[in-house]
Amino acid sequence: xxxxxxVLALLLTLAxxxxxxxxxxxxxxxxxxPVVESAAVPPVKEDARLPxxxxxxxxxxxxxxxxxxxxxGQFELSARAFLDLAITTRDMRIARRATEVAFHARxxxxxxxxxxxxxxxxxxxxxxxxxxxxxxxxxxxxxELAVNLARDLALEAPKxxxxxxxxxxxxxxxxxxxxxxxxFNQLTQPYLGLAEARFVRAQTELAIxxxxxxxxxxxxxxxxxxxWDAAALFKAELLPKGPAQLDFLKxxxxxxxxxxxVRLAYARGLVSEKRYEEARVEFRRxxxxxxxxxxxxxxxxxxxxxxxxxxxxxxxxKHFVALGRGDVNPARFYLGQIAEQAGRLxxxxxxxxxVAAGEHAAQAMVRAAMVLVRQNKFDEARQRxxxxxxxxxxxxRLVVAEAQxxxxxxxxxxAYAFLAKMLEAWPDDPELLYETSLAAEKLDYLDVxxxxxxxxxxxxxxxxxxxxxLGYSLADRNLRLDEAADLLNKAVSLAPDDPFIxxxxxxxxxxxxxxxxxxxxxxxxxxxxxxxxxAAHIGxxxxxxxxxxxxxxxxxxxxxxxxxxxxxxxxxxxxxx
Numbered sequence: 001x002x003x004x005x006x007v008l009a010l011l012l013t014l015a016x017x018x019x020x021x022x023x024x025x026x027x028x029x030x031x032x033x034p035v036v037e038s039a040a041v042p043p044v045k046e047d048a049r050l051p052x053x054x055x056x057x058x059x060x061x062x063x064x065x066x067x068x069x070x071x072x073g074q075f076e077l078s079a080r081a082f083l084d085l086a087i088t089t090r091d092m093r094i095a096r097r098a099t100e101v102a103f104h105a106r107x108x109x110x111x112x113x114x115x116x117x118x119x120x121x122x123x124x125x126x127x128x129x130x131x132x133x134x135x136x137x138x139x140x141x142x143x144e145l146a147v148n149l150a151r152d153l154a155l156e157a158p159k160x161x162x163x164x165x166x167x168x169x170x171x172x173x174x175x176x177x178x179x180x181x182x183x184f185n186q187l188t189q190p191y192l193g194l195a196e197a198r199f200v201r202a203q204t205e206l207a208i209x210x211x212x213x214x215x216x217x218x219x220x221x222x223x224x225x226x227x228w229d230a231a232a233l234f235k236a237e238l239l240p241k242g243p244a245q246l247d248f249l250k251x252x253x254x255x256x257x258x259x260x261x262v263r264l265a266y267a268r269g270l271v272s273e274k275r276y277e278e279a280r281v282e283f284r285r286x287x288x289x290x291x292x293x294x295x296x297x298x299x300x301x302x303x304x305x306x307x308x309x310x311x312x313x314x315x316x317x318k319h320f321v322a323l324g325r326g327d328v329n330p331a332r333f334y335l336g337q338i339a340e341q342a343g344r345l346x347x348x349x350x351x352x353x354x355v356a357a358g359e360h361a362a363q364a365m366v367r368a369a370m371v372l373v374r375q376n377k378f379d380e381a382r383q384r385x386x387x388x389x390x391x392x393x394x395x396x397r398l399v400v401a402e403a404q405x406x407x408x409x410x411x412x413x414x415a416y417a418f419l420a421k422m423l424e425a426w427p428d429d430p431e432l433l434y435e436t437s438l439a440a441e442k443l444d445y446l447d448v449x450x451x452x453x454x455x456x457x458x459x460x461x462x463x464x465x466x467x468x469x470l471g472y473s474l475a476d477r478n479l480r481l482d483e484a485a486d487l488l489n490k491a492v493s494l495a496p497d498d499p500f501i502x503x504x505x506x507x508x509x510x511x512x513x514x515x516x517x518x519x520x521x522x523x524x525x526x527x528x529x530x531x532x533x534x535a536a537h538i539g540x541x542x543x544x545x546x547x548x549x550x551x552x553x554x555x556x557x558x559x560x561x562x563x564x565x566x567x568x569x570x571x572x573x574x575x576x577x
Contacts, residue, residue: 059089066101075105083114092121099131108139130170137171137179146186153187161196164188168200177207195225202234214238229259236265245269260289267299276306287316294325305334314338333360336367345371362388366401373409381405396431403435410566412442423452430460434469441473449473464494464501472504475511484508499529503537510541519545532562536571543575552576 062085069078082098095118102111112135118128129152136145149167156163164187171180181204188197202217215238221231232252239245249266253259267282280303287296297320304313317331317338336351348371355364365388372381385402392398399422406415416439423432437452450473456466471487474480488508491501506521519541526534535558542551555572562568 059085062088063094066097070101075101076107076110079105079107079110079114083110083117086114086117090117090121092118092125095121096128099128103131103135108135111135112139133170137174137176137183140179142179142183142186146183149183149187150190153191160191161194164191164194164196164200168203172203177204180204181208193224195221195228195231198224199228199231199234206238211238227256227259229256229262232256232259232262233265236262236269241269242273246273260286271303276303279303280307292323294320294323297323298326298331301331301334305338310338310341327358329355329358330360333364333367336364340367340371345375362392362395362397365398366405369402369405373405378409396426396429400431400435403439407439407442412439415439416443416445428455428459430456430463433459434463434465437469441469446473446477462494464491464498467491467494468498468501468504472507475504475508478511481508481511485512497528499525499531499534502528503531503534506541507537510537510544515541515545530558530561532558532565532568535562536565536568540571540575 062081066078066081066085069075069081079098079102082094082101086095086098095114098114099111099118102108102114112132115128115132115135119125119132122128132148133145136142136148153160153163153167167187168184171183174180184200184204188201191197198217198221202214202221205211205217206214215235218231218235218238221228222235225231232249236245236249239248246266246269249262249269253263253266256262263282263286267279267286270276270279270282280300283296283299283303287293287300290296297316301313301316301320304310304316314335317335320326321328321331321335332351332354336348336355339345339351340348349368352364352368352371355361365384369381369384372378372384382402385398385405389395389398389402399419403415403419406412406418416436419432419436419439423429423436426432433452433456437449437456440446440448440452450470453466453470453473456463457470460466467487468491471484471491474484475488485508488501488505491498492505495501502521502525506518506525509515509518509521519538522534522538522541525531526538535554539551539555539558542548542554555568555576558565558568559572
């Protein structure tokens with residue numbers, strides 16, 4: 001039976017479809033790409049470059065020998081069989097197969113011989129050129145590789161700069177950074193008058209830890225090509241994050257105002273430094289250049305929220321949602337918050353109900369329930385929580401949020417009953433123990449409160465909250481102050497900067513008759529967190545010190561911000577009936 005190269009092509013296709021090994025990818029390509037199995041053998045196409053061969057017994061034998069040897073792990077034998085077959089047939093497909101098998105077997109000398117044959121048969125093959133580069137680099141033949149690449153570069157004129165960048169990208173993930181550095185030092189030497197050559201040198205210097213040399217090279221690139229945004233971004237990355245980096249980007253943008261990517265980097269840097277208003281100015285410029293960009297719309301909307309500009313935040317976030325590109329759930333949540341703060345409660349509910357998934361979904365359910373409470377629809381609010389918990393029965397955030405809603409509404413008995421029931425199902429949940437103890441404390445169930453908090457401390461010895469809650473409850477009732485002091489000192493040691501723990505410590509000092517020390521601790525806490533209950537304590541200490549006008553001023557200011565806080569209201573009534 002006289003079969004020609006079409007049959008050989010069929011065999012090669014079948015071998016590729018059930019390949020026993022995938023050769024490591026050439027430089028710059030992922031090394032772990034999966035082998036895709038063919039569902040069916042595609043039709044064989046004639047190629048004028050292919051040799052016209054009869055499928056002799058010897059050819060079939062060598063081909064099958066290579067395949068079966070590879071399947072049995074005899075890679076050296078497989079590689080040699082394919083190389084011998086490639087030399088005999090001068091078929092570029094078999095030369096490629098020989099190269100890949102030898103590469104996989106780390107038989108670099110055989111692989112190089114095979115790839116040279118492959119290139120002689122298919123001189124313009126980019127995969128062959130990439131494979132040869134990979135092999136030369138892997139075997140440490142830097143000079144030979146540099147000669148080959150230099151020859152290819154010379155053919156790229158006048159686009160040598162682009163070619164250099166392309167080659168550098170191909171070697172970006174090669175693990176031997178020192179070898180790559182040596183290679184590109186040689187390769188770029190004739191082209192140091194090109195910005196791209198300096199850029200590539202900067203990259204390879206940085207890869208081996210030469211940050212100072214990288215900066216010198218990128219500075220040269222910017223001298224040669226001052227408006228190159230990639231070089232500007234590279235230099236910015238070499239500068240310390242913060243003012244130095246931002247000052248450079250700002251100055252460079254002054255000369256190159258249309259550089260989108262650099263302006264975006266500058267804007268993001270401003271956000272990182274919490275310079276939100278300046279960042280918003282930059283994102284507005286980016287948005288003006290691309291009014292339908294969802295990323296820019298969202299950024300301007302969120303930054304407007306950060307600077308308390310609800311009007312623009314709402315405008316941009318609504319536009320973002322209307323575009324319908326990307327995840328619109330966070331924007332819907334923020335729009336709900338804006339509407340809620342503006343008193344447009346039905347609109348707020350509408351936005352919260354549209355938050356369908358993501359990290360804001362649970363928060364949206366909670367906020368919707370809170371809105372219903374504000375509308376005096378308390379039963380409906382609880383139904384919302386029940387529905388939410390039915391879909392996520394183990395989500396303690398929903399349980400805690402419902403309990404807080406009950407407490408904030410003054411329904412302390414309902415809050416305690418609800419939490420006690422939940423605690424029966426999860427008796428050792430730290431969050432539930434803590435919340436149930438707070439609910440018990442509101443009803444003066446002090447033994448229950450203490451039992452739960454001590455259980456919490458036993459379960460989580462590093463729980464600053466547990467120590468603080470128990471210590472504060474004792475101090476607030478003027479009970480067992482020495483024990484309260486031990487508990488609060490432990491809480492302070494675990495969380496020294498927590499404003500609520502500092503408030504508890506200050507309140508204990510006041511109970512101990514150390515008013516001046518108490519005032520200092522309370523004022524420190526208030527500076528970190530202007531909370532209504534801390535303000536109530538500061539006012540009471542000031543009153544005890546005879547500084548009543550100051551106490552009244554503190555209370556009045558806090559009452560403006562927190563008009564419905566129970567503790568603050570009760571404290572003021574005790575002193576100012």
